[in-house]
Amino acid sequence: MNHQDLINACREDWDAYTQHAFVQQLAQGTLAQPSYLHYLKQDFLFLKQYARAHALAIYKARTLADMRKALPSVHALLDSEIGHHVSYCGNWGLTESDLEAEPEDFGTVAYTRYVLDAGMAGDIVDLYAALAPCSIGYAEIGRNLAVAANTKRVDNPFASWIELYSGDEFQQGVAQGTAHIDELLAEIDVNSQRGQNLVHVFSTATRMEIAFWQQGLDADK
Numbered sequence: 001m002n003h004q005d006l007i008n009a010c011r012e013d014w015d016a017y018t019q020h021a022f023v024q025q026l027a028q029g030t031l032a033q034p035s036y037l038h039y040l041k042q043d044f045l046f047l048k049q050y051a052r053a054h055a056l057a058i059y060k061a062r063t064l065a066d067m068r069k070a071l072p073s074v075h076a077l078l079d080s081e082i083g084h085h086v087s088y089c090g091n092w093g094l095t096e097s098d099l100e101a102e103p104e105d106f107g108t109v110a111y112t113r114y115v116l117d118a119g120m121a122g123d124i125v126d127l128y129a130a131l132a133p134c135s136i137g138y139a140e141i142g143r144n145l146a147v148a149a150n151t152k153r154v155d156n157p158f159a160s161w162i163e164l165y166s167g168d169e170f171q172q173g174v175a176q177g178t179a180h181i182d183e184l185l186a187e188i189d190v191n192s193q194r195g196q197n198l199v200h201v202f203s204t205a206t207r208m209e210i211a212f213w214q215q216g217l218d219a220d221k
């Protein structure tokens, strides 16, 4: 199996995630500011836990080659991606330590601890099945928004988000990560018990992504 089998096995949820109203409003520049602010603060907290989960991949790796492949994402998360969120939140007068002191919303706790638990209880493949919807999904969304006819490119307050996730650094990082996941999945049959367990983990994380967008939209109610 490969990552495409994981996506195909939860196609409806996958589309609900990658084409969520939050994403469309962000692309069109119409997303309410409280929604974006809440999302970005929660995503900062998400990324902190997500960096821990990538560090766990190094711990769970059995070979040096797998350990090395897990390292660049830890680096990219701690520098570029979290860096973007901190600097954007700086426009609202929030510092990194303000962000670290924000309370985690329920969806943030649920998603991040689910991923960490899948990895701690399982092996590196279980961990990557839980991590994959994040990276592969955001890369797909970034590519879609970069070419979509109805993306607002001029004076869109969320342009930096689109640039981050459609940009070369993120796209290349995800392409490398996805190739690694595919290598690890290659020896597993999607219809085996093991394959179905991985599908379950991947689709649960995908549902958590939908809830994460919704958590942002709901902050404007």
Ligand SMILES: Cc1ncc(CO)c(N)n1
Pocket: 043, 046, 047, 081, 133, 134, 135, 138, 209, 212
């Ligand atoms: C919730 C979520 N999923 C995926 C990504 C991409 O890393 C992110 N920043 N946040």
